[in-house]
Amino acid sequence: MNKIMKDYILGLLSKGERMDGRKLDEFRKPIKIEYGISTKSSEGSAIVHIGETMVIAGVKMAIGKPYEDTPDEGSLTVNVELSPMASESFEPGPPNDYSIELARVTDRVVRESGMIDVNKLCIKEGEKIWMVNVDIYPMNDAGNLFDACALAALAAIKDAKMPKIENDKVNYHEKTSKGLPLKKTPISVTVIKIGKHLLVDPLVEEFNALDARLTIGIDEANNPCAIQKGGDAPLSASDIDKMITLAKEKVKELRKVL
Amino acid sequence: MSKLLIEDKEVVIPGQILAEGMDYLPSNGAIREGDNIISTSMGVVSLSGRLIKIIPLTKRYVPQIGDVVVGFVKDLTYSSWFIDIGYSNDAVLSMKDATSDFIERGADLTQYFSHGDYMVAKIANVTKTKAVDITMREPGLKKLYGGKIIEVNPARVPRIIGKQGSMIKIIKDSTGCMITVGQNGIIWLKGPDLKNELIATEAIMRINECSYTQGLTEQTEAFLKERTGGKQHGVHQEA
Amino acid sequence: MAYTKRLDGRKLDELRKVEAKVGVIKTAAGSAMFRMGNTIAYAAVRGPREVFPRSMAKPDTAVLRCYYDMMAFSGAGERVRPGPSRRSKEISMVTAKALEPVLDLTEFPKSGIDVFIELIQTDAGTRCAGICAAALALADAGFSMKDMVCAVAMGVIDGTVVADLDKAEEDYDKGPVADLAMAMLPRSGEVTLMQMDGEASQEHIIEAVELMKKSIKKIYEVQKKALLEKYGGVKDE
Numbered sequence: 001m002n003k004i005m006k007d008y009i010l011g012l013l014s015k016g017e018r019m020d021g022r023k024l025d026e027f028r029k030p031i032k033i034e035y036g037i038s039t040k041s042s043e044g045s046a047i048v049h050i051g052e053t054m055v056i057a058g059v060k061m062a063i064g065k066p067y068e069d070t071p072d073e074g075s076l077t078v079n080v081e082l083s084p085m086a087s088e089s090f091e092p093g094p095p096n097d098y099s100i101e102l103a104r105v106t107d108r109v110v111r112e113s114g115m116i117d118v119n120k121l122c123i124k125e126g127e128k129i130w131m132v133n134v135d136i137y138p139m140n141d142a143g144n145l146f147d148a149c150a151l152a153a154l155a156a157i158k159d160a161k162m163p164k165i166e167n168d169k170v171n172y173h174e175k176t177s178k179g180l181p182l183k184k185t186p187i188s189v190t191v192i193k194i195g196k197h198l199l200v201d202p203l204v205e206e207f208n209a210l211d212a213r214l215t216i217g218i219d220e221a222n223n224p225c226a227i228q229k230g231g232d233a234p235l236s237a238s239d240i241d242k243m244i245t246l247a248k249e250k251v252k253e254l255r256k257v258l
Numbered sequence: 259m260s261k262l263l264i265e266d267k268e269v270v271i272p273g274q275i276l277a278e279g280m281d282y283l284p285s286n287g288a289i290r291e292g293d294n295i296i297s298t299s300m301g302v303v304s305l306s307g308r309l310i311k312i313i314p315l316t317k318r319y320v321p322q323i324g325d326v327v328v329g330f331v332k333d334l335t336y337s338s339w340f341i342d343i344g345y346s347n348d349a350v351l352s353m354k355d356a357t358s359d360f361i362e363r364g365a366d367l368t369q370y371f372s373h374g375d376y377m378v379a380k381i382a383n384v385t386k387t388k389a390v391d392i393t394m395r396e397p398g399l400k401k402l403y404g405g406k407i408i409e410v411n412p413a414r415v416p417r418i419i420g421k422q423g424s425m426i427k428i429i430k431d432s433t434g435c436m437i438t439v440g441q442n443g444i445i446w447l448k449g450p451d452l453k454n455e456l457i458a459t460e461a462i463m464r465i466n467e468c469s470y471t472q473g474l475t476e477q478t479e480a481f482l483k484e485r486t487g488g489k490q491h492g493v494h495q496e497a
Numbered sequence: 498m499a500y501t502k503r504l505d506g507r508k509l510d511e512l513r514k515v516e517a518k519v520g521v522i523k524t525a526a527g528s529a530m531f532r533m534g535n536t537i538a539y540a541a542v543r544g545p546r547e548v549f550p551r552s553m554a555k556p557d558t559a560v561l562r563c564y565y566d567m568m569a570f571s572g573a574g575e576r577v578r579p580g581p582s583r584r585s586k587e588i589s590m591v592t593a594k595a596l597e598p599v600l601d602l603t604e605f606p607k608s609g610i611d612v613f614i615e616l617i618q619t620d621a622g623t624r625c626a627g628i629c630a631a632a633l634a635l636a637d638a639g640f641s642m643k644d645m646v647c648a649v650a651m652g653v654i655d656g657t658v659v660a661d662l663d664k665a666e667e668d669y670d671k672g673p674v675a676d677l678a679m680a681m682l683p684r685s686g687e688v689t690l691m692q693m694d695g696e697a698s699q700e701h702i703i704e705a706v707e708l709m710k711k712s713i714k715k716i717y718e719v720q721k722k723a724l725l726e727k728y729g730g731v732k733d734e
Binding site: 037039040042043045052054056058059060062079081083084085086087088091092096133138139140141142160170172214 | 508523524535537539541543546549562564566568570571572575576579580611613615617618619621631634688707
């Protein structure tokens with residue numbers, strides 16, 4: 001960890017300030033989503049920009065067999081590939097703890113929250129289902145990959161159109177006008193704690209200086225639908241309460257850009 | 259017959275043919291290949307007589323003897339420090355180059371510089387195989403306390419500093435910030451408050467990102483005047 | 498029937514729409530997007546930095562390492578399994594070989610320079626688009642280069658030499674198709690990447706190399722413009 005920057009961040013926070021001049025509860029601007037950046041290849045795709053952070057997500061669908069215990073449910077798989085393209089600090093090679101956590105948390109926000117109605121992905125009970133794969137690629141890490149990845153996944157899923165089925169096979173060249181069966185649109189807001197201060201949309205330097213973080217997936221009814229705590233410091237009930245309140249407030253802004 | 263294919267101050271890309279024939283000579287950022295002079299840099303043409311030079315607009319830092327750089331302690335051994343200066347090989351700071359103090363064998367070196375400490379240092383030696391030695395034993399070289407670090411493209415450093423330090427002086431005077439610009443593109447900055455630090459940072463980043471334009475000084479002055487309201491700050495204690 | 502009319506109506510030496518943008522990944526030393534028709538590649542340069550394992554380092558220059566990757570959703574058919582495959586590793590290797598001849602990395606001995614290439618959408622010619630993007634990213638990073646590198650997939654379809662094969666042409670089934678992926682140094686016309694799938698006569702292969710010299714003029718112009726756009730060399734008209 002860069003000592004000088006950590007001290008700098010702490011010094012500013014004691015005056016209620018952040019290194020880029022934002023308020024503690026302020027997201028970078030603009031937050032931008034471009035849809036359909038890989039329409040020729042994927043069923044749905046999007047690029048999300050939060051400040052200089054840039055994440056690409058795409059949806060690919062296939063026909064498969066359901067699990068025996070869920071014969072009438074399709075499947076949704078969410079994966080984050082942390083390419084070393086995105087940051088000087090990522091190395092090529094097998095995924096490290098951070099990239100595994102990033103993938104798992106994004107999965108928790110997107111899939112386990114029940115975003116997609118998997119029953120509607122059933123083509124023929126016990127035999128054929130839609131398997132939906134969402135692959136997320138951070139391209140530039142300028143901070144807050146957790147929220148950017150979840151937002152990119154949601155955007156790609158919203159952009160997706162079901163492909164045609166011909167002779168029991170997917171025709172990848174033709175899409176129907178039907179979108180994926182969305183039940184929820186969860187968005188994550190990560191609140192980090194540095195000292196006694198809570199802030200959103202951390203820059204890389206701030207993220208590296210955090211004591212604790214809470215990533216909270218929030219659905220359109222403004223209820224938490226996924227949570228992940230990270231960082232070394234413990235959080236009190238009152239911390240968690242404040243963090244969820246802050247996340248619920250901020251998620252409204254993110255919802256507007258979708 | 260020789261033929262010049264570019265103009266002075268033109269922006270050229272690597273591989274571009276600059277001149278045909280033997281009348282012209284390649285200097286930095288250009289090479290001769292057969293009858294042609296070729297640019298090897300992304301940069302601006304500088305013509306002087308028959309000499310064609312390319313001033314790079316982007317580069318990765320390569321240490322040269324005499325460069326003043328900003329770096330930080332990455333690791334230390336029982337007799338030296340490894341300093342990250344933004345180059346692929348770490349620079350070595352030996353005990354004798356670190357301080358004029360007498361250091362006892364086996365002493366705790368962290369009392370001078372410890373992990374993560376930033377410093378302004380000077381490149382003392384670069385070997386043929388690019389092993390780099392730095393020194394702290396010259397006026398102005400010191401450990402840096404507080405402030406923040408920003409990074410720019412090393413190719414833009416001359417523009418950020420300006421002729422005889424004119425550009426950086428304008429930024430310092432307008433914002434009251436202490437600023438040390440390393441030749442390696444690593445900049446230390448400490449100001450009276452966040453507002454002025456942000457203005458100074460933005461002024462520097464504008465020069466960094468600003469593509470090649472004339473009148474950079476005027477533009478920077480106008481920017482600073484607009485943001486600061488034209489106030490001038492006092493004299494700084496540091497260069 | 499000989500292949501005289503191209504499936505999408507292009508002239509024989511005509512490329513698909515070419516676009517490029519430099520500096521698309523802000524934290525990288527150099528970066529670029531390069532698009533050829535529906536094939537879109539991003540490249541970012543990181544380093545020079547330490548090489549692991551150390552034994553890979555060269556004492557007198559930097560090692561150029563390329564990492565070609567197709568995003569899982571970027572294939573024409575089913576999902577591509579993420580992560581390195583034998584195919585991606587081989588393409589990565591030939592990509593580095595295609596770029597190395599123009600680079601002078603002797604200022605950075607013992608170090609590694611990494612070029613990451615991601616395909617976000619593909620319609621044939623992916624390694625070529627990746628090489629075009631990578632050459633731009635390396636120039637953007639400010640490495641010493643004695644030429645650009647332009648790459649495009651040439652083709653011999655049923656005895657006709659064409660430039661810039663797309664997926665539909667790769668899959669042409671009314672006659673034999675040879676897919677000839679090449680990278681070329683625009684000034685000298687020398688070839689730094691050559692990979693062929695399919696069958697073609699010696700004459701057709703040479704014809705393809707010659708045709709490529711003409712076809713890449715467009716690629717070079719787009720690359721040059723993209724660099725000048727970032728570095729302010731585009732004059733206001």
